[in-house]
Amino acid sequence: MVNEEKLKILLIEHSAEDADVVLKILSQSGFRINYQCVTTTEDLQEALKIQDWNVILSDYALPRFNACDVIKLIKNQGLDTPLIIISSNVGEEAAASIMALGAYDFMMKTNLTRLVPVIRRSLREANNYQRFITAQTALQKSEALFQAITSNLPGVVFQFQLSSNDQASFPYVSDASETLLGLSPQKLMSNPELFPELILAEDKESYCQLMMTSAEQLSTWNWEGCIQVKGDSDIKWISLRATPRRMLDGVMLWDGIMINITRNKLAEREITRSREQLAELSSYLQKVKEQERARIAREIHDDIGGTLTAIKCELFPCMDKTARKLGKH
Structure with a gap:
């Protein structure tokens, strides 16, 4: 009214x-x-x-x-x-x-x-x-702000959904998927099965296991693994982190981000390799020290020891003459 x-x-x-x-x-x-x-x-x-x-x-x-x-x-x-x-x-x-x-x-x-x-x-x-x-x-302002934020994030912002009959879907994928995954947001949302196909065979099991654990325990979904984009010879390491929510209809919904950690992994490998090389070098130096000590010990025993023995032999006659002279007096 x-x-x-x-x-x-x-x-x-x-x-x-x-x-x-x-x-x-x-x-x-x-x-x-x-x-x-x-x-x-x-x-x-x-x-x-x-x-x-x-x-x-x-x-x-x-x-x-x-x-x-x-x-x-x-x-x-x-x-x-x-x-x-x-x-x-x-x-x-x-x-x-x-x-x-x-x-x-x-x-x-x-x-x-x-x-x-x-x-x-x-x-x-x-x-x-x-x-x-x-x-x-x-x-519209919120969407524009969200787009501005996601477009400047170093990764793919996404929503991942798992229905009660284990049907997977991507309700939202940011534009960065084109760069990281080689898939446009529209293509990935229309064909969600394309993402698991990028994961290398040895990493697929951990991807699925961690996803199911997150769904069952409502814990953060943390996964690191390798993918290979179609037509690209290089392998990428990606880190996936997502927070789950259980919807009223039983559907599980994750809000998350995927980032490229290939540089980090390569750096970690380089650091590991450098540490191994350093350990080998340290072991080699220790071995060299021990060998040098052994050589010096041999030299002391063989060379200096023989010299001292010879000197001792030369001194015995002199010592006897001196003792006899002292005895006469």
């Missing part, structure tokens, strides 16, 4: 008496009315520019223009204000024609019992339409 709201009505009527009848009916129904009455196209154009009207009430035929002209003016200005035709001498054929052109409703001046209900219905529908437009605008 709008009986506590001001109703802005634009009257297109050349009869002041008929206009007063309409305004009296609306006032008695509890509306607080703000209205303007026009009789020419110039006044109508001006009125449409300066005010947003809740509803337009128009006679079918005025001395200088008719309801068809009114509809054209409203459309030319891009307005969706409900137009209700009130006439006294129009037949059913003309009424049907004017309704087809875009009039909201049609009634005779001799029977205005439907006027208030029709206005209230038009206000509700206009309000609902405005809400729809607001929601649609907000949705």
